[in-house]
Structure formats: C-alpha cells, structure tokens
Amino acid sequence: MRRRVTKLIRPRFDQAKWVGRSHDEKLIRSTTSRGAHTVTKQQLTLGIVGAGNIAGQYARDLTTYPEVHLAGIADIDSSRAASLAEQSNCQAYASPDDLIADPAIDVVVNLTTHTAHVEVITKALEAGKHVYSEKPLALSYSDAQGLVQLAEQKGLRLGCSPCTYMGEAQQTAWKLLREKKIGPVRAVFAEMNWGRIESWHPAPGGFYAVGPLWDIGVYPLTLLTTIFGPARRAQATGKVLFPDRVTQEGTPFHIETPDFVTGSVELESGVLIRLTVDFYVSMKTKQKGVEFHGDTGSLWLGSPQWFNAEVEYAPFNEPYETVPYVREPYEGTEWGRGVLDMVHAIIEARPHRATGAQAAHVVDILEAIATSMREGRSAEITSSFSQPAPMEWGA
Template structure:
C-alpha cells in the first residue's frame, strides 16, 4: 500500500455510496479500505462487489488503524454523531451535506476538529467541477463586470416519486432547503462570496406524502419540514440573490443559477452536477454564447472533495470543501428558515473566505 495513499472508511452504504465507490476507485491518492452500515448484510454486499474493501461494524471501522478518513454517508440526523465519533477516534472526516441538522450540532464539530488537529470536510464537492469553476473564472476575470444580483431555483414534485425510503427528506435536516439548498448556496458562495443577511418565506402543501416506488409503495408518512421556501440572500459584496427551493412544483421553466453583473449575465449549470455548459451574454453581445471550460477538475464525480481533502492532509495545505464553508452554508439555510418563521430579516453571524479556485487542468492530487 503506497505511502501517498489516503485510506477511506465509509459509514453508511445506502444509495449514494455506490456513486462514491465508483468515483473514488478512479481518483488518485485515495483508496476505500472498509465499509460499515447498521444493516450488516448491506455492508457485506457492498464489500463483496469491491475487492479489497472489508465489511466492518461502525465501531471497528472507527478503531481501524488502516482507516485515515471516515466518509460519512449516513442520513442527515446521524451526520453530526458520526462526525463526532470519527473525530474522537482520531480520524479525519468528510460527509454528505448538510454538515449537521442545525448550527447547534455543527459548531462543536468544527471546534473538536480544531482541538484535535484533524480535518473535517463536507459535500457538496460538485462546485469543484468544470461547471461552477468555469463560471468562477468568468466572474474573476471581470467578464460580466461587478456582480450585483443572482437567481437560484430548484423545484420538483418530491423525492418520494423515485426514492424507496423517502421519509428522511421530510424530517429535520431535510426538506428542499437543506437537501438541495447546499448545492446552490455553496455554488453561490463560491461565485459571489459569503452571505450576511437573509429574508425568507416558507410553507408546505401537504401534511402527509406517499411512497411511490419500491416494496413500501403506498405507505403514508408525515411531512415535518417546510417544502416550499423562497427568499433573498444579501452577500457581503452587496450582491442580492433570489432563491426558490421547492418539493411542491410539478413543472417549471426556471434557471438553475444566473449571475447578473454591470456588464453582462452568466448562466451557471446545475450545481448538483460537476460539469455542464456555462453561457454568457454581455452589453456588447446580447445573444447567449457558450464559454469554453476555464477551470475545475475535469471529469469529476462525487468523491473529488475527499481526494482534495486527502491531498491537503498529505501536503498540509487547505482543502476546498471544508467544514467552515459547510457551516456557513448551513448557517445561511437555517437563518433563511428562521427569517420565514419570524417574518423579518435575519443576520447571518458566520462568514467564510471563498475557497481557492480550481485552476484549469488541475488534479485533486496536486492542486
């Protein structure tokens, strides 16, 4: 086993783990060593399909000296407890979004990681791909002048139409804002910088929903979170972003993300994807035109943030999808829900530096 390989232990072998396993196998500097799940048979099945990966109990994985980083792919309610257990076991940790279900759970994780000299990272790492990073390069070059506003929209009729066990999407830590909002707000912070104040409204169309697929099709479950959230994010730069996140919309024609500047506008691709076409329209050229790729990890997939973290561990440099960014994004999202509940603007008390841009042609092993 090479000295420069960072060994990953995955806790949680649900739907998303397959994507991580597929992409981590292709990335330099990382190797999946073990998997664990409350359902021992599921962990065994995953291990059987990936030679060299050992199925362990969660406790054994956390204690395993051959695991350097714990990849936390549990449901949102378990994110903070698993992160804490990993840090207390002396492991670096990286997890799916959100970092925790709320700021009260999340902040002690950052404090614990700092106290122990360990790293904590968090999805989404989609912003490290060529889509958002090309848009970042366009903005940083000044091609649309000074960004003054943006719009961001995600709408769907609900994940219960395709997910066989969708309940967690409608429990604290879920809903459209905490499920999909991290992709959008992380991209917006990467492009426009941190947020200082938010205003919002929230509601829900149904108190119960129905599973549509899988062995539990027809089962009814409660909705415990808002399923339609809209609001305004005021960035520290002064730019204003209008956001709409909903599980209550059957169809719509809305941009994923658009950035509006003094000299032009920028169309940013789906922040839940790593690539996609970036388009620009300017005062001089009103027609939308495609922007050549100008940054980002090419061909990236879920797990590139883990590889970026692993490289930072080896070199001592910063990693991009870090805990401070994830905490600020969670702070923005929770503040938006608070603003909706209070019917008044809420100041976002945290801030963060924009993570370093990913240069064109970079590899997560070296940049």
C-alpha cells in the same frame, strides 16, 4: 435582534500530524477480507460509514483514485454494507464503530442520514480520524461550529460536501466572473426545483423530514459563498404545498416540513441572491440553475451540481451564447472529487477546499432562513470562513 457574533474559524494545520500520524516514513499494510494491501505514504486508507443511496456513487469514484485505498464500508444495516463492500471489492465492517476504531483507517467518509452526521463525525474525530462528510454538516449552527472546533483541537481535517463547485462547468463560470466578464455582479437567481423525492428515491422520509432547504439549498449556497464570500442577512418564506404523498411501494405518507422555500440572501460583498428550493416542481421546469447578473451582462449556469452543466453568456440585453469549458467536463457529478482534494491536501500539507468552516457557515445561512420563515423577519448571519482557491486547472 442579533443572533450571535462568531469569530472567523481557520482550521489549524500541522504537517507532522497530517503526514506522519499513521503513515510516517514507512509502509502501512492494511489487511482486508480481500487480502493484504500495501499503502504508501502517498496513499491514504479510507472507510465509508453509511451504505445508502449515495454511497455507491462515492465508492465508484474512490476506487478509481491511486491516492486512495478504500478499506471497507459500514452501516447500521449490515446487509447493505455487505452488498456495497462486495461490489467495491473491500471489507464489510460489523458496525460503524468497528470501522471508526480500526487503526488502519486514515479518513472516515460519512455518508449517513442527515440526523446522524454529528454523532458519526464526533466519534471519528475523537478516534483521531480525518473526516469528510455528506451535507449538511449538522442541523444547527452550534453543532456545526462544535465539530469545526473539535477538528481544530485534534489537529485533524474536516471536509464536507457539496464539492460541486469543483466541477468543470462551475469552475468555468467562476473564472469568467473573476475576469469580470459581466462586470460587477449585483444579483443572482438560484433555482433548485428538485421534483418529488418519492419518484426516484426508495426511502424519501429522511429528505422530507429535513426539507429541501437543508437537503438541496446547500448546493447553490455553497457555490455562491465560494465565489462571493460569506452571507450576512436572509429573509424567506416557506410552505407545505403537497402534504400527502405516496412512496414507490404505494405507502401513503404525510409531510410537515415546508417542501417549498423562497427568499433572499444578502452577501457581505453586497451581492443579493434570490433563492428557491423545493420538492414539488419538476426538474424539467424551465426555471433552473444559477443566473448571475452584472452591470454589463449575464451568465447562466445550468446547474450548481452537474459538472457538465450548460454555461452561457450574454452581454446586457443580448441573447445568450454557449461558453466553452475550461477543460472537458466530467459527465454528471464526480462525488469523490472533494474527498480526493482533501486526500491530496493531507499528502501535500496544504489547505483543502471543502472545509468544515464553510460548511458550518452554510448551516448558519440555512438556520437564518429557517428563522426568517418561522418568525417573519429578516435574520442576521455573523459567522464567516476563508474562501477556497479555484482548482489549479480552473485558474
């Protein structure tokens, strides 16, 4: 049975709306609790909604970009917002609604929990803000598609993580693949063994509620659809391997969403992906990263997430050797890089890379995998998107 047929979504870009909407030909003065800040038309004002674990890493990055003025932070827990705002030298808003309503804010960076994404993004778009959201864009394809359409109707940008394909290691691998270093690619092995969330995160409940498929499956799927284009079919199986767990504080909890998922995703280009995602196997496993197999050789990327991951190449039946990066890599993951690319795109009136349309397509893939697990059959994927361009320095 076919799932649905969806037309290719291409956001409409209107330079007058992007560049002239809130910073026009004049200076914007954004006043925060730290004092007045002058923002030129070459700088956009951002606000973060959600002050959880990842927000500190975003704020750290965003405060280093000359093109970005981080005006403030909001959270349903005002104490968390106040703490991060103090660290980031910006304003703590009384509530997420107050931040979204602030006319000084050009872009809302949505870092809320998975289940709040649709509500926050919708409010921000309705308020006339561009939005960059943490992944996944939504927990259903219909909701994700609705957000893309709303942004298009409003003439606003909608971006979504992960932007990790913008990393130096990932761009290096992509360049080699474009150059046919290993010939036509026919198979890809993608492993995301993410350990046990309770061993490093103080509040693991939200992660286990959605499961590894929706939380970390987005990383290899976004990378691989960026490189090879849209998916068309998925087949998978999943299981709860380790149902009873204990938080760092010693509180027992029980999970019901599969913590181990494995299966295959067939792309429109013919590339077949073998995907494994789990919250059980240690990150120190020898099975990790993304391995591309072509007619004349193989390419191994140590992680789809870390910008300084290992990149190795091997001719067919020969040992792997390290490949030099296209440029010196960032150590770890620069979480703000996708936001910065969208800011540059708004200022320069060009398409941004981490689009809502691709994020919605990835949600469609995740939904197909979940359908396959639940119904024990192959599930079709019919949505599509326009692939992003490589980074200028990675081309």
